[in-house]
Amino acid sequence: MTTLTVPLDKLVPISRFGRGTASAEFAKVEDNKPVTVLRNNEPVYFILNEHDYRHFRELEEEVRELRNAEARRQVENKEYVKTFNSVEELGDYLDAI
Template sequence: MSRIAVPLDTMVPISKFSRGSASSEFAKVADGVPVTVLKNSEPAYFIISVNDYRKFCEAEKELANLEARLEAEHGIGERFENVEDLLADLND
């Protein structure tokens, strides 16, 4: 497992969430600065802003598109006899 570097002031033990202080921890979340939830002194979860989540989703889509383009350019992947077969595969 690789190590993750996070700012110390954004680390929160998971036990804080059972003691009714979750709202103050959520308030710490800012764009680009997630709150790191620790479990057994290790990062277990990240709480991110809606804006950061949207950026992540967009980046994930872009990566999938780039990978698909790379595979298509290099003839990697499944081949289809016609467009209908391709569309059927995409809708599965």
């Protein structure tokens, strides 16, 4: 289970958005401090500013690139890895090459 830590002044019940106070809640958003919207005392939405949104998108792209590089590395290394279930199977393979 992942632990989520947010400042108490950034927790907002979802009901506040139906009372015409949404702009005041949006104004609470700061760099690295999203507003956490709660429903039934559980976080369901996070309101980010543009700076943080762009930062997270960049991080997602970096992770995607790292995963792709790792997948390519595994494919490249797989060509040099062969698994044998017995010594006889290894011998048959070596005789064939």
